[in-house]
Each structure stands twice: as structure tokens, then as C-alpha cells.
Amino acid sequence: MASEYSYVRTDFLGESPPPARETGVIKWMRENLFSGWLNTILTVLAIYFIVRLVVGVWPWFANGVWDADNLAECRQILDGATGACFAVLSDRWTQMLFGIAYPADGFWRPTLAFILLFPSVAPALFAQYVPRKFLIATALYPFLAYWLIWGGTIMIPIVTLIGFVVAYFAFIRLERASGFFMGFVGGVVAAAVIWYLGGFVTDAMSGFLALPEVASRDMGGFMLNMILGVVCVSLSLPLGIVLALGRQSSMPIIKGICVIFIEFIRGVPLITLLFVANVVLAYFFPPGTNLDLILRVIIMITMFSAAYIAEVIRGGLAALPKGQYEAGDSLGLNYSQAMRLIILPQALKISIPGIVNVAVGLFKDTTLVSVISMFDLVGVIRGPILSSTDWTGVYWEAFGFAALLFFVICYGISQYSQWLERQLQTDHR
């Protein structure tokens, strides 16, 4: 066959691999690390920073001494080399976790309470995956945890629990018959009666299944942060819902009260509220009442977080379309029914991520109690540990440990919140 071309190739060439700079690691690096001069500078700076950090921290960490009685001994073992003195952790970890006064033979009690916390809150946190009936574990947990941590006879939490159960059933019955308001009053009366009668029972059976009692002032360390965080968040949720509903209310006086309360609390720092708990709050109780400092702090922190949670829930309420409120009205539901059955389930669902954020912030803020000389984790480190002659000056190790504890919990919670946000995202984008 004649052709004007001198050579025509008739067989296909095999596929050649893409150029080296367009594949694999090199391509990724070109695109992600060195795509321009600015990016290259940033990358080099970042790598330099990381290398400096690792080179600086690694020997400190690796040479760490875990077994010594005091700082001098640590220095002796290290013999001039850089190294951490983690011995402060192995020596004082019980103080950091449980405070300085909690009886040593009772450490299993808060530990058990802490471990039980996870299965107990799981039904509430992972409502889609855990059957509803397990929610009863969540409801029972506070009573069990109180008994484990504070000790005393188990009859006290049991009587309290019975009071709540009776109040609940009284509320259900009375609400059907004569409305929410009467139901509420009836529930409160029923609980009061049960608790009054229960007082005699607990007095009579004070030895029944009794753990050694631990006074509130003996609580400390990370346990105190956990107690304050968990108790205050759980207590402030219902209070926050009430405040948010009050602020959305059309009644000017109720709205005004709620607005003033919320804005006042949100306008002042937590420290001033803790000062109130420490020195002023006692003046507002009848003469002779002697409330624990921990209880007074719980009252103030609960008010504090309730104001913030109320704002989050108000956002949720405002985000609901008006049609939902109108739908409730057109079904003939009264206010409490419409709120309970239609509005709140949706509004709370929207506000969960925000509530979790408030909870994380509040949990971090529980460290502020160290300022009013309570021995929480930070207080224990600043007080008994860093001011002891053995361990003065080992602040990196001690505070690093504290930071790690908080980081693990807060990071865990915020990851949960992000997961939940994805779960709740029902719109398709």
C-alpha cells in the first residue's frame, strides 16, 4: 500500500504510567503542600514548628521519672538530663482524682459511679439505638450515684425515688382529670407527703445497706468537677426549659421576670456568682440553716447554666415554623399539651448541639471553684500538691495531667455533639 507517510505504526502502544509528578504521594504533596510559594512557606514553617515541638518535648516525655518520692529525687535520677517528673502523678493521683479527704478505702465508690455513668446515660444519648425501656437506668442513676458517693443508708435515695414515682403517677391521674396545673400541685403534695413519711423510715432503718458516710466537704479532685458538672447540667435542663418558655411567653410580667433573670446571669462572670455562693448566699436563708458550700455552689452554677441553656432552647423554639404552634392550637390542645407533645420535642431536638456546647463550657468552668478555695482538680494541684515541699515546681506534669483529663472528656462530648448533629440533619444537601 502506497502512502505519503514513510512509516505508519499499526500496533497500539501499551498504556504508559502517568508522569511521576501527577500520581501518588508526589501529586498529593504538590497539590496540598507546595501548590504555591505562600503554601510552600507555610508548609516549611509548619514542619519546622512541629519538629521543634517534638524535639523539645520528646526527651522530656521519654526521660520521665515515674517513681520517686519528691522533686529532688526526680532530679537526682535524671542527673541533669531533661525529663519530666511524672512521679508527682504516681504519688498524688488519688488526690487529683478524689480530693484530699475522701476515705481511701472508699475510692471504689466514686469509681463505680463514674463507670456506671456511661451505661446510664447511653439510653438518653443514643436514643435511636437503645430501646426506650432502658431509659429507666438513666432515671435510676442519680439515686444510685448519690448513695455510692455520699454513702449512708440506701433508704434515703430509695425514699426519694419513691416520692418522685408517686408524684409522677399522681400528676398523670390528676392531669387527666383536672388539668396540668392541678396535676402539678397534686404531684408536689404527694411527693412531700411521701418524703415526710419516708423520713421516719430512713431514721428507723439507718443501718440498712449503709455505706460509710462521706461529708460533702470531703469531696474533691476531678470527682468534684464531675459531680458539679453532671449535677448542675442535669438540674439546669428543666430550669432552662421553663425559663425559655417563660421568655417566649406572651404574658409581659412572666416574660419580664425571665428576661431579667437570664440577662442578669449572662451579664456577670461565674466567679462573682461563686463569690455569692461563698459569702453572700448564706444570708438569704433562714437564720440557723447551714448549707454545705458544695450545695450553695451547685445552686449558683445551676442558675448560671440554666440561663445559658434557656437561651439555646429559645433559639430552638424560635427556629420552629409558626405552623407548628398553630397546628397545636387547631388540634384543640391546651398550652401544656401543645408544648409537651408538639413544640418541645422538636425544639429540644434542634437545640441539643447547643445544649451540649453549654454543658462542655460549664464542665470546664467547674474549675473556677478553686478560686473560692474548694479543692477540685485545679485546686488540689495549686494547693496541696504545688505548695507541698515535695512537689513544688512540677506544674507542667500536674497541670498537663489535668488538661489531659479535661480534654478527653470535653473532646469526647463535642465529638458526640457533632455526630448527633449529623444524625439530626434531616435535610438533604
Added chain:
Amino acid sequence: MSTTTDPDTRPDGFRLGMLINDTRYRSYTFQFIALVLLILGLGYLISNLLDNLARAGLNISWAFLGEPAGYDINQRPIEYTSQSTHARASMVGAINTLIVAFLACISATVIGVVAGVLRLSNNWIVSKLMSVYVEAFRNVPVLIWILIIFLAMSNALPQPRTFRGDDATSSMLFDAIAITNRGVYIPSFVNGAGSLVFWIVVIASIVGVFWYRKYAKKVLYATGRMLPTFLPSLGILIVPGLLAYFILGRPVTLEYPELSGFNFKGGIHLRLSLIALWFALAIYTGAFIAENVRAGIQAVSKGQTEAAGALGLRPGRIMNLVILPQALRVIIPPLISQYLNITKNSSLAIAVGYMDITGTLGGITLNQTGRAIEAILLLMLFYLVVSLSISAIMNVYNNRMKLQER
């Protein structure tokens, strides 16, 4: 049927039961009950308070504010001696609070914006580094950061005496700034004759820069002609000031800190507690601001960038004219609530001994005079006023920036 005579259905009839059952009156009933309960509750608390005060032999009195304080404040922006009154001490504390809050707000914004933008960078290693920064600081209590930074600084920074002699191990930055474990010494301005004119010129030139940029924008929108902004702004900022400085014969000089004895003298002494608090608040809140900035930029849909690109705008202008105005609308409200948080968190100064208002009025004054109720009321009032003013600014801004819907 005698429905007409039935009193229950008479249109103008009013029965007591309607206070509960009729929606017209029910809200009044509830509000009345709430008001009565509130008054009773407050009355109960106040009667307890008065009762307790009477038992303790106390009363409510504000006279302590006029008495001499008798304690020293190490960081005093206004004149103060231990003979000054408690009111004066509180004022020093209030100014100290505002100083640290102001410094921290500015630096937190800078840190946060940089970190937030870098976190969105397509540079993998930088964006990961920034997420580590954000997560590490967001999830650890600010009090722990303040204490760590304060202790680390006071242990790692050189002592003033290492600046001494020929074999000094530390030296001052630019011969002007001394960073020691007692704090940072920076030069201060010494105002000579004619300095007032100089400062007026400086302020006027700053105003002039803003005015010029506004003018350039107006010209751009009106005629489409683009005036150069960078060089003229720089000129307006620097030239008049320099001219005034030399014409007036150098009215303003710097006083440098100098070693004398075992410490530095002269210049402005920023206490370590101030530096540590400032730094900790800035870097902690910066992490939150970074998240806000990231969310704000991500909230601007990608189509906006592409549309601006299709119009032929350069990347810098896309950012300035299209992305930022929309992102700012999302960023500013949470940013301002972060400023509120900084102001409130600055009360943690008490943990490192910086004398802010919590340390003076809520700390030493309270302990010395025992006037707990009065001191804490004043303290709360101060923070409330600051918070409410910041919120008011935020509301004004929000109203101005609201989408103009037609």
C-alpha cells in the same frame, strides 16, 4: 330549655371560674399569681437577709468606699497609693479589667482570624495543625491555661539580673524591650513641649486615612474609576506625622527601660500576671474565634466565589468585595459574644494575682472591710454595665448589617 336564664352562658356574665378557664382572663390570673409568688419569694429572702444581718450586727452601708484602702496595687494605670480610698482602688481595678480585656480582644481576633483562615487552607499540614490548636484550646479550661502560661513564663523567662554586666546571658530586644520573669518592660512616651500638636496630627492623619478610603469607594461606586488606595493611605498616615515631629523639634521622646540595681527602671512595666492573662485569654478565645471565622467563610456558598470569578474579579477583590461582606454578617455576632466572654473571663485574673476589679473590689476590699453584699453587688453591676454596653453595640451593628430585604 331555659338556656337563656342559665347564668353560665350569659354573654356579659362573669364568674370566678373564668379566671382559670377563660383564655381572656387566664393570662392575667397567671401573671398575678407569678407576681405574688415573686414578691413573696423576694420578701422572704430579704427578710431573711435583714434578720441575718441584724443577728450578725451588720448593716448595709456604702461608707467603706470612702475609707482609705490601705493596700497596694502593683499595676496602676492611674494614680493610686495605699492611702487612696476603696472607691479609687475599685476604679484602678476596673481600668485594669478593661485594659486586659481590650488587649485580649484585639489579639484574640488576630489569632482567631489567622487560625480560622489557615484551617480552611488547602495545605493539609497547616490545616491539621490549626485543628489541633483549636481542639486543644477549646477543650481545656481557660483557668488551667492561665495557670500553665503564668507558671511557665515565670519559670522560663530570664531574671532581670541576667541582663547585668559584661557576661549577660540575656539581652533586650532592639535595646528597648526587656522580657523578664517579673514582666515585660517597654519604652514609654515622654511628652515634651508641643507634643499635643503632634498627637493631634497623628490622630488626624488616622482619621484622614479612613476618610480617603471612604472617598475612594465613593468615587469607585459613582464613576467606576478606581483610585489607588495603598500608597496614598500610607502617605497620609506617615508623612504629616513625620513633618510635625521634625518641625516641632521632636516633642515626643521615648523613655527606655534601664537596668538599675536588680531590676529595670523607667518605661512601662507590664506585670507578668498581665502578660500571662492577656496571652492565655487571647490564645484560648482565639480558638473559639477561629471556629466562628471558619463557619462564617463556609457559610458563603461557593457559587458566590464562582460568580465573582466569572465577572472577572481578581482573587483579592473576590475576598474583599464578595466573600468578606457576607461572611462578616455571620462572623460578627458570635465574635462579639466572644468579646463578652473575654471580659467575663478576665475575672480569672484573681488566680494569677493581676489586680483587676475582681481582685480589688471583690478580693482585698471585700476581705478587709467584710462588706460582702455591697462589694459583690458593685462588682456585678460593673460587669453588667460592661456586658450590656457590648450587647448594645452588637445590636446596633446587627441592625445596620441586616439584609436589606425589599
